[in-house]
Amino acid sequence: MTGMATRYLYLVRHGEALPDESGLTADGRRQATLLGRRLQDAPLAAVHHGPLPRAEQTARLIGEQLKDVPLHLSEAAGDYVPYVPHRDELPAESADFFLRFLEGASDEERERGPALVREAMDLFTGPVEGEEDRHELVVTHNFLVAWLVRDAMHAPKWRWLGLNHANAALTVIRYAPDRPATVLFSNDMRHLPAELRWTGFPPELHL
Numbered sequence: 001m002t003g004m005a006t007r008y009l010y011l012v013r014h015g016e017a018l019p020d021e022s023g024l025t026a027d028g029r030r031q032a033t034l035l036g037r038r039l040q041d042a043p044l045a046a047v048h049h050g051p052l053p054r055a056e057q058t059a060r061l062i063g064e065q066l067k068d069v070p071l072h073l074s075e076a077a078g079d080y081v082p083y084v085p086h087r088d089e090l091p092a093e094s095a096d097f098f099l100r101f102l103e104g105a106s107d108e109e110r111e112r113g114p115a116l117v118r119e120a121m122d123l124f125t126g127p128v129e130g131e132e133d134r135h136e137l138v139v140t141h142n143f144l145v146a147w148l149v150r151d152a153m154h155a156p157k158w159r160w161l162g163l164n165h166a167n168a169a170l171t172v173i174r175y176a177p178d179r180p181a182t183v184l185f186s187n188d189m190r191h192l193p194a195e196l197r198w199t200g201f202p203p204e205l206h207l
Helices: 026-041 053-063 095-102 107-124 142-152
Strands: 007-013 044-049 071-073 134-140 170-175 182-188
Touching (some): 026 053, 044 053, 107 142, 134 142, 142 170
Parallel strands (some): 044 134
Antiparallel strands (some): 007 170
């Protein structure tokens, strides 16, 4: 009978992107490189990344700092709306704000997003088969990081909204057998100097 081991899921929002999102800024490239250096001693088995240039470039720059860790393209690690709540799911005082934020999502996006996030949950969460713990990095976007943190905390589905993640910040979730998921840390930026922290956040939240 095959045993189950612990998965450590490392989540990263891509580095700072150019205004047209065609790639990374110079600061974004520095962020990715510094994060890769931080992860050099982590026993990573794989780096998964979304298909958009800002995620692919971030993953590649991180990978250049690692030793023989394969990079895998995954549509499930892409940029999409994972879930659109109904008004009655939301707190009355913030329902209008969140629904305005989501009103630009097309019918196709509203259907495609939940399918992709189910795939992401299948691929990236939960304990792993075997006797050895597994460490994996997913280079993705704010929405998926928010969804996975929400899920690990058993928060309501709508609560991915309002969770903000800085560029190249590190979040780690542990999925151990027979135990609830644990967010070990979130939005950790200690690998970045002060001038590279908090990008991706509104200016008033730059600390």
